[in-house]
Amino acid sequence: xxxxxxxxxxxxxxxxxxxxxxxxxxxxxxxxxxxxxxxxxxxxxxxxxxxxxxxxxxxxxxxxxxxxxxxxxxxxxxxxxxxxxxxxxxxxxxxxxxxxxxxxxxxxxxxxxxxxxxxxxxxxxxxxxxxxxxxxxxxxxxxxxxxxxxxxxxxxxxxxxxxxxxxxxxxxxxxxxxxxxxxxxxxxxxxxxxxxxxxxxxxxxxxxxxxxxxxxxxxxxxxxxxxxxxxxxxxxxxxxxxxxxxxxxxxxxxxxxxxxxxxxxxxxxxxxxxxxxxxxxxxxxxxxxxxxxxxxxxxxxxxxxxxxxxxxxxxxxxxxxxxxxxxxxxxxxxxxxxxxxxxxxxxxxxxxxxxxxxxxxxxxxxxxxxxxxxxxxxxxxxxxxxx
Ligand SMILES: [Zn+2]
Numbered sequence: 001x002x003x004x005x006x007x008x009x010x011x012x013x014x015x016x017x018x019x020x021x022x023x024x025x026x027x028x029x030x031x032x033x034x035x036x037x038x039x040x041x042x043x044x045x046x047x048x049x050x051x052x053x054x055x056x057x058x059x060x061x062x063x064x065x066x067x068x069x070x071x072x073x074x075x076x077x078x079x080x081x082x083x084x085x086x087x088x089x090x091x092x093x094x095x096x097x098x099x100x101x102x103x104x105x106x107x108x109x110x111x112x113x114x115x116x117x118x119x120x121x122x123x124x125x126x127x128x129x130x131x132x133x134x135x136x137x138x139x140x141x142x143x144x145x146x147x148x149x150x151x152x153x154x155x156x157x158x159x160x161x162x163x164x165x166x167x168x169x170x171x172x173x174x175x176x177x178x179x180x181x182x183x184x185x186x187x188x189x190x191x192x193x194x195x196x197x198x199x200x201x202x203x204x205x206x207x208x209x210x211x212x213x214x215x216x217x218x219x220x221x222x223x224x225x226x227x228x229x230x231x232x233x234x235x236x237x238x239x240x241x242x243x244x245x246x247x248x249x250x251x252x253x254x255x256x257x258x259x260x261x262x263x264x265x266x267x268x269x270x271x272x273x274x275x276x277x278x279x280x281x282x283x284x285x286x287x288x289x290x291x292x293x294x295x296x297x298x299x300x301x302x303x304x305x306x307x308x309x310x311x312x313x314x315x316x317x318x319x320x321x322x323x324x325x326x327x328x329x330x331x332x333x334x335x336x337x338x339x340x341x342x343x344x345x346x347x348x349x350x351x352x353x354x355x356x357x358x359x360x361x362x363x364x365x366x367x368x369x370x371x372x373x374x375x376x377x378x379x380x381x382x383x384x385x386x387x
Pocket of ligand 1: 334335336337338376377378379380
């Protein structure tokens with residue numbers, strides 16, 4: 001790989017013919033058409049938050065260096081941005097009037113409204129640009145190792161770079177496009193940021209059963225994403241057909257795994273949704289995220305709900321009462337030890353050797369109160385298990 005340092009290009013040069021695609025949220029071209037700002041392996045523009053993009057402009061106004069920028073030379077007089085796309089898109093958008101910076105007294109200032117010397121200061125700022133020439137694989141391997149100023153690439157952005165090709169391009173159009181009308185619906189079930197590839201990653205994780213890079217590698221040169229799209233829709237449709245309501249606790253659950261495990265079972269969505277509503281207001285339930293799997297599994301595994309346990313005062317009172325009665329009858333203070341009729345049938349356990357148990361299981365309507373609490377020795381409590 002050969003690198004050549006360029007210090008002669010200015011912000012004005014790069015902004016010649018700057019095109020920003022509002023729909024896809026990316027800067028496309030600059031340098032009089034000679035520069036591709038967002039090659040397919042690049043991430044979406046994520047600086048448009050009123051902070052990072054403003055910081056880029058402020059740096060130029062303060063005459064601070066913007067840091068190193070890397071271009072790849074793809075042919076004679078044609079370049080792609082390897083690193084620096086966020087910074088270039090920020091000043092390109094500012095110079096073309098796409099956003100304002102906060103001026104004195106908080107009045108928004110667009111580029112066209114700046115004093116002439118300030119406009120000139122921005123346009124004449126010289127950039128430090130390395131132009132790299134080499135094999136695609138060589139450049140991408142290097143791209144993986146350089147740390148992008150500010151926001152490092154996340155896992156999926158790296159995977160997109162490594163497996164770049166028609167499949168990634170199509171997959172990003174569908175799953176990392178904030179203008180896609182379905183994103184709203186999907187975000188009820190999927191956590192994260194569509195522009196940072198969290199939805200794409202989820203879709204790939206589901207269809208690949210977790211082998212994301214393997215899947216991307218096998219499908220790298222596919223000219224369609226039919227399987228990815230179909231599987232993803234099946235999961236989403238399955239969730240929305242079973243659960244009538246959405247809640248914030250649904251977001252980011254392992255829906256792909258739940259789908260694989262339960263989608264062959266029939267559910268009555270009315271009854272399921274009713275059960276979810278009840279559990280969501282049940283004071284004994286501590287883990288609302290576990291409610292969905294608990295219900296899908298037929299309300300068996302109460303561990304998923306992290307059921308609230310008896311408090312220490314209740315346990316102490318029950319322990320003292322139980323132990324006093326046991327001593328009077330010369331039997332064990334663990335009722336199950338008495339029933340087992342073994343060596344421990346008259347053993348008095350210490351408080352620390354016992355655990356609280358629901359006499360009538362919580363899952364069958366038993367309350368978490370003193371009247372429904374009994375102390376069992378640790379062995380028997382573990383054997384009885386269910387709450
Ligand atoms: Zn016992």
